[in-house]
Amino acid sequence: MFIVDYIKTVYSTCKSLLSGMRLTGYYFFHHKEIITEQYPDVKAVMAERFRGEVVMTHDEKNEHRCTGCTACELACPNATIKIVTKQELQPDGKKKKALETFVYHLELCTMCNLCIVACPTDAIKMAQTFEHSVYDRSQLTKKLNAPGSKLMEGVE
Amino acid sequence: MTKEELKAKLTEFNPTAVFDEAGEWLNVSIEASEWLPLAQQLRNSAELDFDFLFSVTGVDWKTHLTVVYHLRSIKHGHIIVVKAKCDRAKPEIETVCNIWKTAELNEREAYDLFGIIFLNHPDLRRLFLTDDWEGWPLRKDYVDEINIIKL
């Protein structure tokens, strides 16, 4: 029957439209469902594994664990890390390679974590910061070893 | 069809083809001029019925260029890899746009990046690069003056 079909179509049409409106109406009146995060007022807590930027850990004696082996530099796909080494005189008179500057280009970094995995001495790790914006890109080139820091005892 | 059956069948069509069975699938190496007749056979033969061209790859072997076609048959499920060898100075090969429509964009990509000329292609222009780009970037002898990382 044409008329019956027609009425059925109209009915199902209205039903589908109204059920959609019911859903949006539900959300309109149920404000507890709102998921907005009020970002600058309420800072998000990032997960402990979140990769924000590469940092070098220093202990309270201002010592780091980096031997300057360049494993991270080799592992990096984007040439983000540049390690400058120097020859340091050991107490026993031998010369030994040591880290002078650990240059880290945050602007080139893709946070792929390969350098962290490659590091044999766990000298570097990922920090959970994420607000990296600066006014000048030269500020993104960072020196990771703290001034005056030296290699921790016993790290080879 | 298994590799052996495919090989036997293909030898019928093209006695000069070189086969390589080391990999996962049967590899067939041919000259560029032999490609179009072989392609028609591969598509139209009911036993082979390679209707799905899923990858077109250009390779620069320094001495010559190769176009690698990965073909699959939806019905039979077998896969074949055809490698057509082109001259490096004058890389020309017949298009297979009429056989597999997907070839149109894929061949344009190969033209764009390797400079392989696909004869009788309906619309052979640069695809990714600008029209006035010089050189073929994915060839091994391509030198890029601007290196972002070294800047």
Next chain:
Amino acid sequence: MQYEEIATTEEGNLVINVGPQHPATHGVMHLVITMNGETILNVEPHLGYIHRSIEKMCESLSYRQFIYSTSRMDYLSSHINNHGCALAVEKGLQIEVPERAKVIRILMDELTRIASHVLWWGAMAMDVGALTPFFHAFRERELINDIMEETCGARLTMNYMVPGGVMTDLHPNFVKKVKEFVAFFRTKIDEYDTLVTYNVIFQERMKNVGVISAADAVSFGCTGPVLRACGVKSDIRKLAPYDGYEKLNFEEPLETAGDSYARYLVRMRELRESLSIIDQLIDNIPEGDFQAKTKAVLKLPKGEFYSRVETARGEFGVYIISEGGLTPYRIHFRSPGFANLSCLNHIAKGQKIGDLVAMMGTLDLVIPDIDR
């Protein structure tokens, strides 16, 4: 006063540029459309606005390093792209991946697929003019991103798959959070149907729009939901199972109409299939290593290695040609978006410009995947 003539063809048809910046292209794609009134006569894609030549870049990266760059192709299924690359390298090195790593990989793949489809659902609804679903979709996607962030350390480009397994072990909260998500998502997916699928206007917009026959779809190299909407079985997870998909019990959703609505339905059903895959695995993650022992420097033997995976958009192929060195001699990525795009002109002819937007929505084009 000078009037510039509006660009037309010689026959007087209107030529219109959609993109490179256009709300419907979801990225920097450029379509040149010839129209007669509102009817489309021809669509010509102009690509390359974000072509980074990842294939060339990979030629100078080692086998550990190149994987991360594929996350930047189809950024919505980055895990699955990485998975494909890892599989190709493992094929070359003949590494046996530990069972735990395999299960973790599949779980991550399926979560990625859900995240990708959910975003597609929202974005596609936005294309046809409903703005609310977009925000609803992001609610669920954020939950997945949180899970990813906790375990992998990143939300979009995770670089979690490495040759031989995964980079780190699962976070202790992972199982609990995934279970919570699955339970939550099962209620929300019904809301998706109420809001969009059953909506008459939406159905009218989608049905008999962008119809492609099975033969044409195969010829155009379409894969994934586009091909499955024509009734062709094409799921790599079924055809050539990898990493333990063969042990799982799931269905490959097929539709026969081949129109936009069929593509939509296939994806909606895939969402439910992915949920069932996660259900099967989440309680059965085997103990053991999450990564096989590999050498520090990977060297693939001379030869050619091709691996295929099923991303959210279709078949993703990695073709590595190795000369035995530290870096690939040539690497080629078969991206599903590139092939799916090639059928756009075919299906758009004779349709309205509003349909074009709906078609592009259901083809689920991700532009970096096309441009590579």
Next chain:
Amino acid sequence: MISLEHISQSIHEALSASLNPTLVLLIEMAIAGILVISLFAVLGLVLVFMERKVSAYMQIRLGPNRVGYKGFAQTAADTLKLLIKEGLTPDGADKFLFNLAPLLVIVVAMLIMAPIAFTKGFQLWDINIGVLYVSAVSSVGVIGILMAGWASNNKYSLLGAMRSGAQIVSYELSAGLSVLTIVILVGSLSINDIIASQQNGWWIFKGHIPVLISFVIFVIAVTAETNRAPFDLAEAESELTAGFHTEYSGMRFALFFLAEYVNIFIVCAIGATLFFGGWMPFHIGSWEEFNHVMDFIPGIVWFFGKIFSLIFLIMWFRWTFPRLRVDQLLNLEWKYLLPIAMFNLLLTTVMAITGFYIK
């Protein structure tokens, strides 16, 4: 009790006492003009804020909540931004028409305000063909949109304008026919007569099926006429970027934006007048006490309450439904709404002639 009627009357008397009638008329016109323009400004701010909040809550967001108390100053800040923004005129555009179009649209929106009765005795122009005037003037607005689309020298704008032209011309018909239903039942075109006829109950609640049908048609048609989703094809941001106002920026864009919201307000005001009794409080037949209690709420509150409920309904549509395609849009009008509206009109006419209805 102080009402707007008393205020306007006392102003009139105060002016007439000291000045000659021509001057009084001029001053009163100036006052009316200022009132209309300030109503426009306030409406623009309130409605845009309302739209943003409604959409936000439906989309599980908070919406604007930073500028001013709970974000109330957000739209004012946006207006300020639009005011100081450069108004670009594209090269190759028809400068005169390009600048004229937003003015035309806004002037038309202002003109329709004339016959609307805000409360008892508070009306700019008590014209005896009020409904006819409204439907006649409202269709002039499309010329502004066509002008904007044509003058922009942009293909998106042109397509948007053409769509808008086809759409408004079509939907004008069924909107007009659905309005006629009430006109036939009342027997008058005057807005005041229509409101007076709802003294004992609003038309929508009097239980006439043709009135219900014409209300549904009216809501659909005016949603389309004001270019609101799901009929926002003239803008269709995912297809035509911004449709007819793609090239407009700064204050000229703001005028289009304002005109859209004012148009919504006006069509909802017409809808409220025709179907919900305008400023007439909710009365039920002969329940004298109930009616008396309802009368304590001022008419202006009733009127704005009804208008904003209707506006909320239209916003609700927008944030729920996908957009129609252009051919579906015209199909809906010519194949469904128009025949139904005509049949409905026939039914109403039969009812009116036989007198078989509740007055």
